[in-house]
Amino acid sequence: MAAGVAAWLPFARAAAIGWMPVATAPMPVPPQEKRRGKDGLIVLNVSGTKFQTWRDTLERYPDTLLGSTERDFFFHEDSNEYFFDRDPDIFRHILNFYRTGKLHYPRQECISAYDEELSFFGIIPEIIGDCCYEEYKDRRRENQERIQDDEEADPGNELVSADLSFRESMWRAFENPHTSTMALVFYYVTGFFIAVSVLANVAETVPCGSVPNRAKEMSCGERYALAFFCLDTACVMIFTVEYLLRLLAAPSRYRFVKSVMSIIDVVAIMPYYIGLVMTDNEDVSGAFVTLRVFRVFRIFKFSRHSAGLRILGYTLKSCASELGFLLFSLTMAIIIFATVMFYAEKGSSASKFTSIPAAFWYTIVTMTTLGYGDMVPKTIMGKIFGSICSLSGVLVIALPVPVIVSNFSRIYHQSQRAEKRRAQKKTRLARIRAVKSGGAKAYLQYKRSRLLIGPDQEASKEAGQALVCKTNPNFEVHHHHLLHCLEKTTNHEFLDEKTFETSLREVTLVKQVSRSSSISSASSPHGFTSCCSRRKRKTFNVPNSNMSVGLQGSIQELSTIQIRERPLTNSRSSRSSLNAKFEETVPLNCEQPYITAAVISMPTPPGTTPEGDDSASSTDYSQANIVRVSAL
Amino acid sequence: MLTMNLEGLEMIAVLVVVVLFVKVLEQFGLLEAGYDDSVEDELELSAVRHRPEGLEQLEAQTRFSRKELQILYRGFKNECPSGVVNEETFKDIYSQFFPQGDASTYAHFLFNAFDTDHNGSVSFEDFVMGLSILLRGTVQEKLNWAFNLYDINKDGYITKEEMLDIMKAIYDMMGKCTYPVLKEETPRQHVEVFFQKMDKNKDGVVTIDEFIDCCQNDENIMRSMHLFENVL
Numbered sequence: 001m002a003a004g005v006a007a008w009l010p011f012a013r014a015a016a017i018g019w020m021p022v023a024t025a026p027m028p029v030p031p032q033e034k035r036r037g038k039d040g041l042i043v044l045n046v047s048g049t050k051f052q053t054w055r056d057t058l059e060r061y062p063d064t065l066l067g068s069t070e071r072d073f074f075f076h077e078d079s080n081e082y083f084f085d086r087d088p089d090i091f092r093h094i095l096n097f098y099r100t101g102k103l104h105y106p107r108q109e110c111i112s113a114y115d116e117e118l119s120f121f122g123i124i125p126e127i128i129g130d131c132c133y134e135e136y137k138d139r140r141r142e143n144q145e146r147i148q149d150d151e152e153a154d155p156g157n158e159l160v161s162a163d164l165s166f167r168e169s170m171w172r173a174f175e176n177p178h179t180s181t182m183a184l185v186f187y188y189v190t191g192f193f194i195a196v197s198v199l200a201n202v203a204e205t206v207p208c209g210s211v212p213n214r215a216k217e218m219s220c221g222e223r224y225a226l227a228f229f230c231l232d233t234a235c236v237m238i239f240t241v242e243y244l245l246r247l248l249a250a251p252s253r254y255r256f257v258k259s260v261m262s263i264i265d266v267v268a269i270m271p272y273y274i275g276l277v278m279t280d281n282e283d284v285s286g287a288f289v290t291l292r293v294f295r296v297f298r299i300f301k302f303s304r305h306s307a308g309l310r311i312l313g314y315t316l317k318s319c320a321s322e323l324g325f326l327l328f329s330l331t332m333a334i335i336i337f338a339t340v341m342f343y344a345e346k347g348s349s350a351s352k353f354t355s356i357p358a359a360f361w362y363t364i365v366t367m368t369t370l371g372y373g374d375m376v377p378k379t380i381m382g383k384i385f386g387s388i389c390s391l392s393g394v395l396v397i398a399l400p401v402p403v404i405v406s407n408f409s410r411i412y413h414q415s416q417r418a419e420k421r422r423a424q425k426k427t428r429l430a431r432i433r434a435v436k437s438g439g440a441k442a443y444l445q446y447k448r449s450r451l452l453i454g455p456d457q458e459a460s461k462e463a464g465q466a467l468v469c470k471t472n473p474n475f476e477v478h479h480h481h482l483l484h485c486l487e488k489t490t491n492h493e494f495l496d497e498k499t500f501e502t503s504l505r506e507v508t509l510v511k512q513v514s515r516s517s518s519i520s521s522a523s524s525p526h527g528f529t530s531c532c533s534r535r536k537r538k539t540f541n542v543p544n545s546n547m548s549v550g551l552q553g554s555i556q557e558l559s560t561i562q563i564r565e566r567p568l569t570n571s572r573s574s575r576s577s578l579n580a581k582f583e584e585t586v587p588l589n590c591e592q593p594y595i596t597a598a599v600i601s602m603p604t605p606p607g608t609t610p611e612g613d614d615s616a617s618s619t620d621y622s623q624a625n626i627v628r629v630s631a632l
Numbered sequence: 633m634l635t636m637n638l639e640g641l642e643m644i645a646v647l648v649v650v651v652l653f654v655k656v657l658e659q660f661g662l663l664e665a666g667y668d669d670s671v672e673d674e675l676e677l678s679a680v681r682h683r684p685e686g687l688e689q690l691e692a693q694t695r696f697s698r699k700e701l702q703i704l705y706r707g708f709k710n711e712c713p714s715g716v717v718n719e720e721t722f723k724d725i726y727s728q729f730f731p732q733g734d735a736s737t738y739a740h741f742l743f744n745a746f747d748t749d750h751n752g753s754v755s756f757e758d759f760v761m762g763l764s765i766l767l768r769g770t771v772q773e774k775l776n777w778a779f780n781l782y783d784i785n786k787d788g789y790i791t792k793e794e795m796l797d798i799m800k801a802i803y804d805m806m807g808k809c810t811y812p813v814l815k816e817e818t819p820r821q822h823v824e825v826f827f828q829k830m831d832k833n834k835d836g837v838v839t840i841d842e843f844i845d846c847c848q849n850d851e852n853i854m855r856s857m858h859l860f861e862n863v864l
Contacts, residue, residue, distance in 0.1 A: 007707020010863045011759070012729045014766035015742050017774055018781045019802060020856040021847050022826060027856040056703075100710075293644075327652060328659040436731050440809075479729065485859075486730070490803055490822075492810040494732060500809035 009478055016485050023489040028450070031477045043081035044095070049088035050081070057098050060475070064122040066098065090117045097123065105132035111139040126431060134424060170249035187305070190242055194301045197235035201295050204228045236272040239265065239298075261304060268298040311415055315408040322407070326400040330367070333396055337389040338363045344381040351378065362386075367393025440496040446480040682715035684756040693757075694764035701760065708756055716753040719743050733807030741801060745781040771857050775844050789837040795823045 020027070042058060044051040044066075061067040076083040084091070090109060094117065097103040105114065105128055118125050128136050173183035204221030221228050243265045250256035271291040303309040316323065338359035345353040352375045353359045362375040366389050377386045487493050495503070684690065690701055709715065711725055719740065726739040746754045746762045765773050780786070784794045799819040806814065830838045830846045847853045 007703075007710055008725050009729070010704075010767075011763060012726065013860050013863050014763050015726075017766050017857065017860065018742070018745075018778055020853055020859075021775070021778050021782075021830075021843070022799065022802065022822070023852070023856070024822075024825060026852045027859055030859055290644075324655050324659050328656050331652075331656055439731055482729065486802070486805060490806055490818075492803075492806055492812060492814060492818075494806065495809045495811045497809055500811075503811065504813070 009475060009482075013478065013482055016482060019485065019489040023485075025488045025491060027488055028481065028484045030481055044091075045076070045079070045081045045083045046086055046088045046091045047084070049091075051091070051095055053095065053098065060098060060101075061123075066094075066121060068122075070122070086117060086120065087113065090114055094118070094121050094123065097127075102129040103127050103132075104129060105136040105139075107135060111136070111143045115140075130428070133428070134421065137424060137427075138420070167249050168251070170245070171251060174246055174249060186242075190238065191302070191305045193235050193238045194298055194305075196231070197239075198296070198299050200228060200231050200235070201298075232272060235298075236269050239269045239301075243269065261301075264297055264300045264303075267294050268301060271295050307415070311412055312408070315404070315411050318411060319404045319407045322400045322403045326397070329396050329400075333367060333389075333392060334360055334363045337367070337385065337392075340385050341377060341382060341389070344385055345377055345379055348378045348382070353377075353382075363389060366390045368397065369394060437496055440494060442476065443480050443483055443494060444496065446477070447484065450484075682755050684715070690757065690760060694760050695768035696760065696764060704760060704763070705756060708759060716755050717759070718753050722754065730805045730807075732809060733805040735805045737801035737804055738798075741781060741784065741798060744784070745777070767860060767863055771848070771854065772844065774857050775847050776840070779840050779843050789839055790843070791837050792823060792827060795826060795838075796820060799823050799826075 040055055041052050042055050044053070058066045058071075065071060071082055074082045074084055090106070090113065093104055093106055103123065103125075115125065125136065172179055173186070177183045177187035204219060204224075206220050207217040208220040208223045209217065243262070246262070246265075247253060247256060256262055271294050274291055303313060338356050341362060342353050342356045342359045345351045345359075353362065358375075362377075365372050365375075366386060369390060371390075377383050483494065684705070687698060687701060690696075691698055694701070696704070708717075711717075712721060717725075722743045723736045723739040726742065727735040729735070743754065744750075746758050748758055748761070762777075765777050769777070779790070782790045782795060782798050784797060796819060799822050803814060803819050803822075808814065827836075827838065829850075830842055832842050832846070
């Protein structure tokens with residue numbers, strides 16, 4: 001959490017008075033107010049450059065060098081200041097971190113020097129603010145590649161895809177072929193068929209050798225009409241299926257239908273269907289032949305397979321204004337020169353410049369320096385104007401082209417950066433989630449430590465806290481007390497995500513078991529089979545509190561069965577969280593107050609048990625848990 | 633058949649020419665493609681800067697000492713360099729203390745409670761006055777403040793709907809990962825309990841006198857009022 005808001009913690013705590021009249025339970029005791037140290041200025045002398053700041057500012061981050069007692073090692077009695085023999089330019093950024101809560105990375109500094117300073121002052125680089133994080137990561141990676149280290153930054157775990165519906169997963173498969181092998185296969189198959197279709201289109205117009213009863217040569221399309229027709233049918237089948245699947249899977253069908261790619265798809269397969277409908281009608285078959293031209297649009301379907309094509313298309317779209325200007329200036333020039341050429345050549349006999357529109361053709365061919373030679377001026381005036389026309393053509397066309405090129409290069413680099421950012425987004429999301437869950441875990445840790453000590457042992461609280469966790473900064477303690485007050489106000493407790501999900505799974509399982517069978521069944525296998533047989537019964541309301549104890553027993557039973565079958569997956573998934581938590585010295589004892597003191601309230605949710613230790617001990621523990629509960 | 637072919641292709645050629653013509657017209661600026669240069673964005677309301685009253689005045693109006701006011705102002709100005717908090721920033725700051733849930737609704741009510749002159753922003757004076765009541769005020773004043781917070785439309789009565797809104801806002805702050813699992817009717821039940829306790833004459837609303845009377849008779853509430861006294 002940004003410690004800039006640490007200054008607002010008193011406000012948040014004061015605002016908590018708003019909950020007090022609503023709360024039904026008594027509030028927890030606030031933590032002891034530590035005796036406030038002298039609120040004074042501290043002078044930091046870094047290689048001659050003096051920095052000054054408040055003591056409180058530095059103490060916002062007690063796990064860094066400047067915020068903890070570690071800085072006393074650098075205290076210089078003679079000048080009554082803290083002296084550091086480090087780089088003052090980089091130190092500026094480090095001090096700004098204390099002030100604003102955001103760590104920035106200066107682009108002109110060397111990445112390894114910066115890293116060294118960060119590690120000296122005990123600041124982890126992961127808290128670099130989002131504005132500078134990409135740059136930092138880029139430079140770091142470059143650096144590592146340069147020193148030939150094989151530390152490929154792995155972009156975190158895959159996003160949890162457990163709760164994607166079939167439709168959403170299909171859409172994802174279409175958009176990113178690399179997500180699954182099925183998607184990749186589909187991608188390559190469609191690409192292959194696009195190529196085949198385009199080649200067939202091209203090949204069927206090639207002359208294929210003459211047949212005796214025909215005067216001129218037949219094209220391959222007419223000779224092997226049936227083969228080409230079958231090929232075309234197959235391709236169109238595939239394209240139709242693909243289009244329908246995409247339409248089905250699209251999250252917003254209306255938007256999909258409007259998109260360019262879908263229009264291209266439709267235009268690519270329409271001629272075939274229209275042809276099927278209209279083969280017998282002689283009059284319209286001419287138009288049908290024209291429609292075949294549209295089959296060439298199938299080549300545009302390749303743009304899904306090629307990022308470069310998409311970039312080109314996007315460039316052209318974004319350069320629309322430059323292209324428009326080019327077109328406009330060309331049109332102006334064409335009209336001017338065509339008019340001049342027409343009137344210049346009017347006099348000569350048998351001139352091809354029959355009208356101004358006819359002269360357009362000459363002007364375009366000349367301005368683009370093509371010069372086919374089918375229309376040539378014969379008069380002297382015509383030749384003079386013709387040469388002026390070709391010279392100006394070169395100029396007019398050459399001007400907007402560099403603009404388009406620079407646009408293309410800018411967009412290309414942008415897309416490259418977007419790719420990089422997308423790859424880093426996963427890391428960033430994982431980071432944010434880790435911080436969030438870390439905060440929740442720290443709070444639960446705090447609560448267990450408080451419960452362990454008990455509310456009436458204030459004196460030994462300091463010792464207890466030191467025992468269970470590292471020195472809690474003052475801010476954290478107060479923040480946890482605030483969250484505890486909120487819990488007491490609402491009579492609900494905070495859980496972290498994993499625990500919540502496992503407990504949710506158990507609750508849904510309970511809903512499928514009927515009441516009587518669960519209470520009567522003592523041993524686990526029997527209970528489990530009865531639960532399976534009665535799975536069809538959907539109508540089952542959650543029991544009231546009287547039955548809750550017995551049902552909790554069944555939950556425990558089911559959960560042990562569950563735990564035995566699932567411990568591997570559960571622990572594997574929560575492995576990262578296990579590593580993130582620090583050692584719980586007394587987990588078992590912590591749970592005890594919940595169980596023994598609570599006859600009416602619910603016993604410990606079974607979800608927490610697999611999290612505490614590794615799988616083996618958890619099953620033993622949950623067995624022990626069962627014994628206690630059923631004894632009640 | 634040849635003529636038919638030509639006609640079809642000619643149509644395409646005509647279409648192309650028409651499209652080009654439209655583009656040329658666009659170049660003329662006759663068919664603007666909707667380029668709205670929002671000039672207003674340039675003139676951002678950067679004129680909102682606020683300087684608080686002098687230290688002596690604030691010292692006289694609140695129950696904080698000079699040093700405490702200094703500390704408070706430094707923290708305030710750090711988060712809001714312009715000197716005033718608007719509702720968005722307020723919600724942002726408050727939400728950082730409750731990462732698991734959604735604190736924005738409750739922050740909205742809090743904002744209204746602090747913004748005593750209802751001008752849409754909380755200045756340092758509003759902030760400090762509010763804190764002065766909450767941290768250094770008498771129990772009567774604190775209860776008054778709490779009543780003011782619950783009374784959303786400031787008409788002097790707390791109705792069940794208002795209380796339900798507040799209750800839902802508080803429960804929203806818990807988030808969804810709670811134990812026991814938050815149900816839909818939990819806030820409503822809590823409101824019923826609250827009204828049973830507070831509404832003495834059972835007329836469906838809680839007045840300020842009923843509220844203060846009832847709170848003063850409740851030991852838990854009285855004790856919790858003194859909880860945050862040494863916060864600063």
